[in-house]
Structures are given as structure tokens and as C-alpha cells.
Amino acid sequence: MRAFDFSRAESVGNAAQHGNAETTFVAGGTTLLDLVKLDVMRPAAVVDINALPLKSVERLADGRLKIGALVTNTDLAHHPEVKRDYPLLSQALLAGASTQLRNMATTAGNLMQRTRCPYFRDVGSACNKRQPGSGCDARDGINRMHALLGGSADCIAVHPSDMCVALAAIGATLTLEGPSGEREVAFADFHRLPGDTPHLEHDLAADELITALTLDAPLAFGWVTLSQAA
Numbered sequence: 476m477r478a479f480d481f482s483r484a485e486s487v488g489n490a491a492q493h494g495n496a497e498t499t500f501v502a503g504g505t506t507l508l509d510l511v512k513l514d515v516m517r518p519a520a521v522v523d524i525n526a527l528p529l530k531s532v533e534r535l536a537d538g539r540l541k542i543g544a545l546v547t548n549t550d551l552a553h554h555p556e557v558k559r560d561y562p563l564l565s566q567a568l569l570a571g572a573s574t575q576l577r578n579m580a581t582t583a584g585n586l587m588q589r590t591r592c593p594y595f596r597d598v599g600s601a602c603n604k605r606q607p608g609s610g611c612d613a614r615d616g617i618n619r620m621h622a623l624l625g626g627s628a629d630c631i632a633v634h635p636s637d638m639c640v641a642l643a644a645i646g647a648t649l650t651l652e653g654p655s656g657e658r659e660v661a662f663a664d665f666h667r668l669p670g671d672t673p674h675l676e677h678d679l680a681a682d683e684l685i686t687a688l689t690l691d692a693p694l695a696f697g698w699v700t701l702s703q704a705a
């Protein structure tokens with residue numbers, strides 16, 4: 476494993492100030508540390524964001540549910556409002572990984588996890604996602620778990636998150652924060668198809684942090700509101 480600088484962010488603004496192409500945030504560390512040990516990710520600096528106040532789940536007035544970026548996969552799966560209003564999300568989270576991993580894994584980390592394509596994780600293989608222009612050994616390799624839809628000549632890796640499949644069906648918005656302030660991105664627009672730039676995976680700048688994920692209001696919320704109004 477290569478050496479890197481390590482620091483702890485004390486505020487969201489402070490974390491964003493650290494952000495650049497050579498710096499990576501660490502939350503639960505369940506993906507990042509594996510990839511650093513495999514030499515797939517080589518950050519010069521790692522910023523620990525675990526002290527940031529991004530661990531709450533809040534019902535908004537319009538019925539949406541706002542989830543802090545650092546809410547763990549376990550806490551989210553077992554949250555009473557998630558279990559009641561978004562059972563799909565709860566079940567998707569509990570279908571993934573193990574209890575120990577879900578206790579550490581965070582909402583934003585889950586969104587940002589990298590592909591489990593074995594050629595991406597093997598630095599001896601050609602992979603356009605890991606090293607642009609190097610080729611794609613998956614195309615003629617062992618690829619029955621790879622993309623049927625959305626792949627390209629340069630990359631057929633899939634996103635590995637169970638949670639993200641549920642989010643695509645539910646509908647959600649991401650809140651991103653960087654030096655120029657806060658912005659919102661529809662979840663469906665956040666991850667990119669590989670095209671000829673598979674190393675560009677999402678719509679997050681290097682100096683931005685995901686601060687929250689807001690789920691669309693559940694259908695039941697609209698129904699209850701309408702029935703109360705009638």
C-alpha cells in the first residue's frame with residue numbers, strides 16, 4: 476500500500492477546501508481501503524469526513540425524506556420511516572454485503588462505490604476505467620455479470636450498488652456542496668454511462684462533497700394528503 480497524507484475535516488466547508496484530484500474522502504472506508512490496498516486507487520491524501528454533522532434522517536414538509544450522507548446502511552435499512560414508506564430501499568440495503576459491512580458503510584459511500592469488475596480491480600489487466608486508453612480485458616474475458624444495456628466499446632462494467640437500483644425506482648435528489656456553494660442533482664442524472672470516458676463515473680467535482688440524499692415523497696404521503704383534503 477502506498478503512503479498518503481491523512482487529515483480529518485471539521486466542517487463541510489473545510490472538507491470541500493481539501494478536495495482536489497489527488498485527494499479522496501473516506502467515510503466507512505469499506506470500498507476505499509480495499510482499492511487503495513489493491514493499488515487501484517492511489518490518493519496522495521485522504522480526508523476523514525466522519526466527524527461531519529451528516530448523520531440525521533429528516534422528513535421534509537413536502538413529504539420527502541432527507542438522509543444525511545453519513546447515515547449508515549444499517550441505520551437507513553432499519554429506520555422506521557424507511558421501512559414503512561420505502562420497503563424497497565430497506566430490502567435492497569439488507570440484500571447487500573454483510574451486517575458488519577452495513578454497520579460501517581454510509582449512504583454517500585454506497586453511491587460512490589466503484590465497480591466490482593475483476594479486471595478493474597486487477598492492476599495487471601487492461602481497464603479503461605482504471606487507466607484511460609489501456610483497453611478493456613472484460614470484453615473478451617469472463618463477463619457474464621457485465622452490462623447487457625448501457626455498456627460501450629470501452630467498458631462493460633456495471634455499478635455494483637443494490638441501494639442505487641432501489642433509488643432509481645423510488646426517485647431521489649442528491650445535495651452536493653463545494654467551494655461555490657450547494658447544488659442539487661437528480662439521482663437519475665448523477666451516474667454516467669461509460670461511453671468513451673468510463674473513468675468519468677459521476678457528476679461530482681473533485682472539490683465537492685455529497686451532503687444528503689433526498690427521497691421523493693412516497694405515494695402514500697400524497698394519498699394521505701389528498702384524502703385529508705377531501
Ligand SMILES: Cc1cc2nc3c(=O)[nH]c(=O)nc-3n(C[C@H](O)[C@H](O)[C@H](O)COP(=O)(O)OP(=O)(O)OC[C@H]3O[C@@H](n4cnc5c(N)ncnc54)[C@H](O)[C@@H]3O)c2cc1C
Nearest residue numbers: 500502503504505506507571572581584585587636637685
Ligand atoms: C465484501 C464486500 C461485499 C459487498 N457487497 C455489497 C453488496 O452485496 N451490495 C452492495 O450494494 N454493496 C456491497 N458492498 C459495497 C458496500 O456497500 C460499499 O463498500 C459501501 O457502501 C461504501 O460505503 P463507505 O462509507 O464504506 O465508503 P468509503 O469506502 O469510505 O468511500 C467510498 C467512496 O465514496 C467516496 N465518498 C464517501 N463519502 C462521500 C461523500 N460524502 N461525498 C463524496 N464522496 C464520498 C469516497 O471518497 C470513496 O471514493 C460490498 C463491500 C464489500 C467490501
